[in-house]
Amino acid sequence: MRVTLLGTGDTTGTPTVGCDCDTCEAARARGVERTRFSVHLENERTDESLLIDFSPDFRYQFLREDVPLPDAAVVTHIHFDHLDGLGNVFRVIDELDVYAADETDPETGKSVAETVESDYHYLDPVTVHPTTPLEPVRICGLDVTLAPVTHPPLVCYGLAIEDPETGAKLSISGDTSYDVPEESRAVLDDPDLLLADAIVPAHLCEFHPIGGHHENDEGVPRTFGTKHMTREGALELAAELNADRTRLVHLAHYYPAEEAFEEPLAIDGEQYDL
Template sequence: MRVTLLGTGDTTGTPTVGCDCETCELARARDLERTRFSVHVENERTGESLLVDASPDFRYQFLRDEVALPDAAIITHIHFDHLDGLGNVFRLVRDLDVFAANETDPQTGQSVAETVESDYHYLEAVTVRPQTPLEPFSTCGLEVTLVPVVHPPLVCYGLAIEDPDTGAKLSITGDTSYAIPEASRAVLADPDLLLAEAIVPAHLCEHHPVGGNHEGPDGVPRTFGTKHMTREGALALADELEATETRLVHLAHFYPAAEAFEDPLAIDGEVYKL
């Protein structure tokens, strides 16, 4: 399993358009970037590729990293930075199965799968495949399980991707607070690689209107506001899940420059072989 981090940024990316903060300026000076979130998973045994979330930066990411166009895709939730790149498959992909959860969101009255189908009804290549969370399904020769996480006000899902032949496992938290349900944690546990959402460091919670939540024993917030993990929360989760390796993703440009590009914070283009 070859995993390429196409996009490791949050909804605005780093550098952010029109921003001259120290972090964005440092990113420009070092030619580093974090485009909107997306992950490319290649099954090297079968030659098939799976895309996790369709970033608005789809075209640029695929050209930059020279990865194969996807044979299937998974959409974790309907925020634009995870969904709106799907239109890029027009005239590029002949057939694309798009997997998404079938649970109805009380906020929208639709499941993620139904929203994808209605928003992209004009794409003849796309076939939406609704899936029940916590029930494994197969695609691209891999076993995938969607797991509910907590990203109010919308439903959102993380996922575990396993190679049934080699046992290699990738877990992705999705956009979430630290309050991931135990059943979901059990599915995500023991990955070779964990991609954990960590939008900002915990010390920035003082700037959020509702502060931080889910404090650890040390009093440090593990959730920024109500819907995203802090760096400290993501690392605590990684320890609990006993991840072999962890990379932090969905990162905002609000990380202070001195911290913004230090391990384990990911940048675009990183590649991992599991």
């Protein structure tokens, strides 16, 4: 399968609108972007495409990367930067199967699937498929498993996507703290490629109103606040999952300019053949 990173940024992306910080200026000078998060997969065997999350930058991302429009999609959670691009399929896609978790979120009283269906009820091409976490489902010829992660206050899911014929595996951490449940770690384990949420480097935790959490033995915080991993936390998770290759995503423009484009921080447009 071919994996294209359509969007590797956080809620505001990099460059951020109206921002002249050193990192945003450096991104402009380099001609690189981190738009809001989204991942595109092509299954060459079946000639089908799968989209992970609907970035608000959907239209621009597909025009820029010139990848096929999706035959199906998965929504990991209902934050706007992962869902609000769904409206872009209007008059663009004739039929689209959208998979999302069927577990009720105590915060909203609805599952992710129910929220997608109710909020986008006007989109006739969309058929929502409530999906049980930790149970694989075949989508576009690939085995996709939702893995619950910790992203308070809303439920959120990582993903394992495997090609049943080649054994190639992509794992996506989802928006999460370092506190990924053991059963989900087992699902995400041993990927050829891991896309891990790493919103900022650990040294910036001092600027978060509640600081950092899940410190390692050296006292380095692996979670920034409560919702996202630090760079250091994401790399530790990658090592624990025995990832063959790791790219850090969902990156904020708060990375200092001298660190913002170092390996293994991803930028939009990267492609990987698994």
